[in-house]
Amino acid sequence: MSGAEPLRTPPLASGPHGPGTLRSLLGTVLEALEAGGRARGGPLPAGGPEAVAARVADVLGDVLPDHGDPDALRALVHTLAEGAADPADPLCAAHLHCPPLAVATAADLAASALNPSLDSWDQAPAASALEAAVTRALAHAAGLADALVTSGGTESNQLALLLAREAHGGSVRLVCGANAHHSLPRAAWLLGLPDPVVVPAPGGTLDLAALDAALTALSGPLLVAATAGTTDAGLIDPLPEITGLCTAHGARLHIDAAYGGGLLFSDRHREKLAGLEAAHTVGLDLHKLGWQPAAAGLLAVARPAELAVLHHRTDYLNAADDTEAGFPDLLDRSLRTTRRPDILKIAVTLKTLGRTGLGALVDQVCSRAAEFAALVREHPGFELYDRPVISTVLFRPAGAGDDTVAAVRRGLLHEGRAVLGRARLDGRLWLKVTLLNPHTRPDDLAQLLKLAEEGTRA
DSSP states (O other): OTTOOOOOOOOOSSSTTHHHHHHHHHHHHHHHHHHHHHHHOSSSOTTHHHHHHHHHHHHHOSSSOSSOOTTHHHHHHHHHHHTOOOTTSTTBOSSSOOOOOHHHHHHHHHHHHHOOOTTSGGGOHHHHHHHHHHHHHHHHHTTSSEEEEESSHHHHHHHHHHHHHHHTTTOOEEEEETTSOTHHHHHHHHTTOOOOEEEOOGGGSOOHHHHHHHHHHOOSOEEEEEEBSOTTTOOBOOHHHHHHHHHHHTOEEEEEETTGGGGGGOTTTGGGGTTGGGOSEEEEETTTTTOOOSOOEEEEESOGGGGGGGOOOOHHHHOHHHHHTTOOOOGGGOSOSSOOOTHHHHHHHHHHHHHHHHHHHHHHHHHHHHHHHHHHHHOTTEEEOOOOSSSEEEEEETTOOHHHHHHHHHHHHHHTSOBOEEEEETTEEEEEEEOOOTTOOHHHHHHHHHHHHHHHHO
16 A cells, blocks of 8 residues: 555564564563562552452453554553562462572573474474483482473373373373372373372371272272372372382382472482482472472483383474484474473573572571471461471461461452462361572561461451
C-alpha cells in the first residue's frame, strides 16, 4: 500500500546485534523488577487471588491487540514482580521454592538468548558436550554412573519407573511409602503399571517391617521407591536398611532425592544420604537445595546401558550415517524433543561456587532450620513436630484445631505478610516453614514466629 510506513522487524536476542539490544532491554526489566518489588512491599501481594487477578487483568487488557504496545515489557514485568511470591524474602518460606543465585540466573539469560535445542547436535554443539560432562560428574557425586537432565522430580520419577519397567521386560510393581511424592503413583498410572503397593510411613518415614512384609508377600518384578527429603517434612527414609531389604528380596531401588540430594555438597550433612549409591536410579533437583532457576532436575542411573530403551530414530535429527560419522545422538537423553540447555546454569554455579561454596549454603539453611525449631520449642504457645532433618520445620499453635491452623496460614497469605506452608502428618495439620534462603537471619526467624502468633490471636 503506497504511503504506508514499512513494518519494522523486531530485533533478535542473539547474533551480532543481540547483546546490544538486550543491554537496553535489561535496563527496562531490572527497573521494572525493582519498582514492582517496592510496590508489593512484602513477601507476596496483599488482597488474595481476586485482587491479584484484577490487577493483572487491568494491566494486560487485550491479550492480542491489533497494534503492539512498546511499553508492554516494562508494564508486565512490573505486574509480575508486584504480584509475585518472592522466595528471596525471608518471610516467604512455604515451599521447596528457592531464591535462585544471581550467577545462575545470568547464565540462564545466555541460554535463552542463544536458544540451543538439545534434540540434535547441530542445534547445540557446545551445549550437548557440556551436558554430557556435567551430568556425568553429578552422577558420580551421587555414587552412580550417568545422569539425564529432567524438568524436575516428577519427570525423574516417571523416567525411573519407565527404566524399571523396560529392564523387567515390560512390567514392574511399584512399592512405595505413604510418604512418597504424589508423582510416583501417578507415573505408575501413566505407564500402565499395576496399582502401587503403598507401605505405611508412621512418623513420616517408610516402615521397614511393613516393607519387608510387602516384599515377602509380593511376586514378580518389584521397584521400591524410597524418599530422601519428603515434601511435607523434609524427612529421609532409612536408606541403608531399605537397600538391604531390596538386595535380600531382589527388588530394584529408586530413591527420590529431589529435595535431599543437595546434602551431597555438604561435608556436615552428606552422611544422611548413606545408601544413595546403592540405588539403580536417583532423582535430584537443583532448583530446590541447589539455588537454580527452575527447571534443573536430574535422574542419575547406575547402569547407563539401560538408557538404550529411550533410543528413537528419526532421520532429520539423528540419521544413522550421521551417528556413524561421530555426531552425537541426543534423542536417547530424554523423552522430550526440544530441550533448553538447563545444564548451563548448573555448570556455571558448580564452577563458580565449587563443592565447598554450595556446601556452605546447604549448611546455612539447615542451621537456620535448627534455630527456628529451637524458637518454636521454647515458645509456650506453639508445638514443634520434631527436629528438622534438612531445612523444613513443622509447628502448630498449641491446643489449636486444624481449622485454626489453616486459618492462620490463609490469613497471612491474604494480608501479604508471610508465606507459610501446610502439611498433614500423624492425622493433624501443621504449619510448615521451608528455609531455602541462605540470607535469612535470626531476626527473620523471630518475625516469622511472631506473625504466626499474631495470626493465631486474630
